[in-house]
Amino acid sequence: xxxxxxxxVFPKLxxxxxxxxxxxLHAIATVLGAFGIYCAFKYHNDSGIxxxxxxxxxxxxxxxxxxxxxxxxxxxxxxxxxxxxxxRRSALPWHAxxxxxxxxxxxxxAELGFLExxxxxxxxxxxxxxxxxxxxxxxxxxxxxFGASVVVAAVTPAHVEEPRxxxxxxIN
Amino acid sequence: xxxxxxxxVFPKLxxxxxxxxxxxLHAIATVLGAFGIYCAFKYHNDSGIxxxxxxxxxxxxxxxxxxxxxxxxxxxxxxxxxxxxxxRRSALPWHAxxxxxxxxxxxxxAELGFLExxxxxxxxxxxxxxxxxxxxxxxxxxxxxFGASVVVAAVTPAHVEEPRxxxxxxIN
Numbered sequence: 001x002x003x004x005x006x007x008x009v010f011p012k013l014x015x016x017x018x019x020x021x022x023x024x025l026h027a028i029a030t031v032l033g034a035f036g037i038y039c040a041f042k043y044h045n046d047s048g049i050x051x052x053x054x055x056x057x058x059x060x061x062x063x064x065x066x067x068x069x070x071x072x073x074x075x076x077x078x079x080x081x082x083x084x085x086x087x088r089r090s091a092l093p094w095h096a097x098x099x100x101x102x103x104x105x106x107x108x109x110a111e112l113g114f115l116e117x118x119x120x121x122x123x124x125x126x127x128x129x130x131x132x133x134x135x136x137x138x139x140x141x142x143x144x145x146f147g148a149s150v151v152v153a154a155v156t157p158a159h160v161e162e163p164r165x166x167x168x169x170x171i172n
Numbered sequence: 173x174x175x176x177x178x179x180x181v182f183p184k185l186x187x188x189x190x191x192x193x194x195x196x197l198h199a200i201a202t203v204l205g206a207f208g209i210y211c212a213f214k215y216h217n218d219s220g221i222x223x224x225x226x227x228x229x230x231x232x233x234x235x236x237x238x239x240x241x242x243x244x245x246x247x248x249x250x251x252x253x254x255x256x257x258x259x260r261r262s263a264l265p266w267h268a269x270x271x272x273x274x275x276x277x278x279x280x281x282a283e284l285g286f287l288e289x290x291x292x293x294x295x296x297x298x299x300x301x302x303x304x305x306x307x308x309x310x311x312x313x314x315x316x317x318f319g320a321s322v323v324v325a326a327v328t329p330a331h332v333e334e335p336r337x338x339x340x341x342x343i344n
Binding site for chain 1 (some may be wrong): 214222226227228230231234269273276277279280283284286287288289290291292294300301305308309310312313320323324327
């Protein structure tokens with residue numbers, strides 16, 4: 001999220017600094033995502049649960065793969081060695097669009113995860129209308145709204161600073 | 173989908189015809205969606221299953237509500253009585269953005285539905301790696317890819333027809 005928003009939240013940041021931060025934050029996210037998937041496999045194997053049968057797992061593996069591809073593509077095109085200016089110009093909107101697609105895929109995977117885990121808990125006896133179930137579902141809704149606000153902030157044009165100052169307010 | 177794409181797929185269609193088709197298709201989709209939700213309640217009540225406890229149901233109710241709000245807002249602003257031209261101009265990009273958001277929500281609800289139904293079937297004994305489970309998961313992936321292609325087609329600029337013709341191909 002912070003990696004997507006850096007150019008919008010800090011429009012006056014030095015461009016190279018913003019780019020490097022964007023790159024590093026996404027690298028950290030990729031590593032954390034891959035570690036999360038490793039943990040899922042380890043937990044499954046330790047508990048004797050089957051691997052890779054649910055849509056959550058399929059979409060999750062697909063998302064982290066696309067995320068890593070997007071990172072490598074961005075690194076090669078915009079950082080090192082870096083493509084020709086005309087290529088970068090035409091690639092940038094696709095980089096942003098594909099990045100938002102992967103972000104939305106990550107959100108969808110999270111929603112599937114909330115539903116899957118809660119369904120398991122409920123089939124194990126958890127009250128369907130209890131506080132814990134409501135907590136999970138409301139958290140999932142907050143994730144949807146938060147994700148939508150990030151996408152809106154990313155696609156709307158940057159804020160143009162208008163000249164401000166004090167002016168006498170006329171009486172009547 | 174057809175309702176979203178009408179302006180892009182038929183760029184030469186009379187604008188009023190395109191708008192009316194857009195409006196009617198979305199109206200049909202809203203009615204079908206509401207009927208689908210009615211059927212879910214009826215099935216639950218007839219089978220003694222609890223209602224409105226899962227994320228699929230919460231997100232589904234939210235999506236159809238936003239869909240209906242978006243339809244009424246669009247009808248009033250762009251069709252009857254219709255807002256002033258300046259209001260329509262500034263409202264149009266938000267109408268499109270919010271429409272795509274609701275479309276993505278509908279896709280997410282469908283994904284949750286695939287996962288929820290399959291989880292119930294699997295906890296009832298269906299083979300986790302069987303043909304039926306694979307069919308559901310691959311259908312769900314096709315829905316994701318199809319949805320992404322609709323969004324891409326909707327957000328990319330309209331195709332500009334370039335002059336075409338035959339030209340002699342030089343030898344060497």
